[in-house]
Amino acid sequence: MALKQVSPTDEFIKGLWRDNPVFIHMLGLCPALAVSNTAINALAMGAATTFVLLMAGLSVSLLRSFIPREARIVSYICIIATFVTCVDYAIMAISIELHRALGAFIALIVVNCLILGRSEAFASKNNPGRAILDGLGMGVGFTGALFFIGVMREVLGSGTLFGVELFPDGFQTWTVMVLPSGGFFAMAIWLLVVNWIRQRQADAEKQAAEQAGETAS
Amino acid sequence: MNAPDPLQQKKTSTWEMYRAIVGIGAFCALLIVSVYQGTAARIADNKARFLNNAIAGVLPAVRSTVEVSLDKNGALVAAAEPANLPAFLGYGEDGELVGAVITAQAMGYADNVTVLYSYSFDLQAIVGFMVLETKETPGLGDKVETEPHFLANFEALDTRLNEDGTALANGIVTVKQGEKTEPWQVDGITGATITSEAVGVILNKGSSYWLPAFERDARSFEPPQSSEE
Amino acid sequence: MNDAGYWSIFLNAALINNFVLAYFLGICPFFGVSSKIETAIRMSGAVSFVMLVASACAFGINLVLEAINAPYLRIISYILVISSTVQLVEMLMRKLSPPTFRALGIFLPLITTNCAILGLALFQTNKGYGFTQAIVYALGAGAGFALALVLMAGVREKLDLADVPQLVKGTAAALVVAGILSMGFMGFAGLGR
Numbered sequence: 001m002a003l004k005q006v007s008p009t010d011e012f013i014k015g016l017w018r019d020n021p022v023f024i025h026m027l028g029l030c031p032a033l034a035v036s037n038t039a040i041n042a043l044a045m046g047a048a049t050t051f052v053l054l055m056a057g058l059s060v061s062l063l064r065s066f067i068p069r070e071a072r073i074v075s076y077i078c079i080i081a082t083f084v085t086c087v088d089y090a091i092m093a094i095s096i097e098l099h100r101a102l103g104a105f106i107a108l109i110v111v112n113c114l115i116l117g118r119s120e121a122f123a124s125k126n127n128p129g130r131a132i133l134d135g136l137g138m139g140v141g142f143t144g145a146l147f148f149i150g151v152m153r154e155v156l157g158s159g160t161l162f163g164v165e166l167f168p169d170g171f172q173t174w175t176v177m178v179l180p181s182g183g184f185f186a187m188a189i190w191l192l193v194v195n196w197i198r199q200r201q202a203d204a205e206k207q208a209a210e211q212a213g214e215t216a217s
Numbered sequence: 218m219n220a221p222d223p224l225q226q227k228k229t230s231t232w233e234m235y236r237a238i239v240g241i242g243a244f245c246a247l248l249i250v251s252v253y254q255g256t257a258a259r260i261a262d263n264k265a266r267f268l269n270n271a272i273a274g275v276l277p278a279v280r281s282t283v284e285v286s287l288d289k290n291g292a293l294v295a296a297a298e299p300a301n302l303p304a305f306l307g308y309g310e311d312g313e314l315v316g317a318v319i320t321a322q323a324m325g326y327a328d329n330v331t332v333l334y335s336y337s338f339d340l341q342a343i344v345g346f347m348v349l350e351t352k353e354t355p356g357l358g359d360k361v362e363t364e365p366h367f368l369a370n371f372e373a374l375d376t377r378l379n380e381d382g383t384a385l386a387n388g389i390v391t392v393k394q395g396e397k398t399e400p401w402q403v404d405g406i407t408g409a410t411i412t413s414e415a416v417g418v419i420l421n422k423g424s425s426y427w428l429p430a431f432e433r434d435a436r437s438f439e440p441p442q443s444s445e446e
Numbered sequence: 447m448n449d450a451g452y453w454s455i456f457l458n459a460a461l462i463n464n465f466v467l468a469y470f471l472g473i474c475p476f477f478g479v480s481s482k483i484e485t486a487i488r489m490s491g492a493v494s495f496v497m498l499v500a501s502a503c504a505f506g507i508n509l510v511l512e513a514i515n516a517p518y519l520r521i522i523s524y525i526l527v528i529s530s531t532v533q534l535v536e537m538l539m540r541k542l543s544p545p546t547f548r549a550l551g552i553f554l555p556l557i558t559t560n561c562a563i564l565g566l567a568l569f570q571t572n573k574g575y576g577f578t579q580a581i582v583y584a585l586g587a588g589a590g591f592a593l594a595l596v597l598m599a600g601v602r603e604k605l606d607l608a609d610v611p612q613l614v615k616g617t618a619a620a621l622v623v624a625g626i627l628s629m630g631f632m633g634f635a636g637l638g639r
Contacts, residue, residue, distance in 0.1 A: 026474075071234055079244075084521055104569060111560065
């Protein structure tokens, strides 16, 4: 079976929209909902996950001929856990406050189905260059999704953005948005927006195809 | 690159399995240990700075601290290793005892609330208070962190001990907002009753545990000679 | 050593700080398996068992790690133990109850990536629970997980029969239901006093 030639840019771009891990594939939802109560936390979590995704993907790709088929899941888990531990200590060294805010979810990056999934499905079958692009794309897409959820929750739930007060004193914040329920609601709203946009895209493509069919016949 | 036909794939040899698993293991171990060692100093600095800032917030006159713990007889000794909920004796510019700092926690509304507070030996009262960690509802329970009239409770919260110095003479307890009549009561916050009650429980718990030992041993306690600050 | 009482730990894990609805752990299976009550019950059973074993093992591993002063090995050792436990459960299930094994299908190996199990192990270590406390915590977490999953499955089964707009069908609706369930569970706060 001949593989369709995927251009390097497309390798990167696909993670941002078409194959967005959070909104299309529903992967990595746990951190998406848990640490997105402020925009900063969402960005930090996204950055940490992107780092692990990148490094794990690169390692798996470099070692792909070295890892036997039977031992691959165990090896991937080991590699991912190693990089997560590194990120954990790196964040503690950068800022204790940030580490407290992200809490146990840094360690939980290890079980983010996104990373194991990409390692298994992509990095183990492609050269390091493409693995890096794929990891970056997925990571940026993931961070973007988290960021949007985080912004909605912080602006509506605390009335701030990056800690800066946005509304005059009279504004009654929707506290529910920074509570767990708010995570579910925010994600649902963005998912609806994404679905609606995709629906319109699909309709437009169908119309274009029909018109092309008409003019051709 | 075509995927190999599964039926013809040769079984991986034992050597290759061992090579892979041991190789990956070694690579991972090397990476983890390097990062751990590389960041250890920085992390220790961060933790110390965080703690010092918190302590300075509740006991401004402090220049150096010694972490203490109770040995099995209940006597005050220097802590052998950092505890989860540490307590410290605070010393001023000239090495004189200026007070003690205690951390304690208990279950609030949503999860544990952890506080840091300072005790003055001269006034026999709690003189500083700060919430370290809370997962209470934003805008409701977390008012205990910032509400001015609540924080005013802790400018001189009476914690005198009873006759034999074995327990608090009057247990610290939270009362409804506006109903505080005694100096050992905590005036609560309406709308954040459970969290403010929790604060009362925390202060009572921490003080009952540490204050008898402090009052008995702290003045004669010899701080170990180490470079503090 | 944490001095929380057993009943309080159980209530906390099951209701007040429900792993799925308050901590957002185990969301993937929560949305993946919760469309039928039957699969939900089976999945919860498997997850609860793995939680129990994982909690006990985490306690033991932590003792060893503290003895050799290697806290940095925590994440990697926990996740390796969890994967092995899941393999074990898979083998046992295949031997003891083949129908359940077939019914769960792909979801069994997916328990490894269930954040709830690793989360349980890490939380339990952070809170400094003793052995019995850790077991009670695991029981509570499993019960809470089962409760959330079964409730969700019940609602989704009914929702499938209702007239839901195309755009909202599927995960978006499930998310809103989860949000409402989560708000409902908030009512349990303050229960453990």
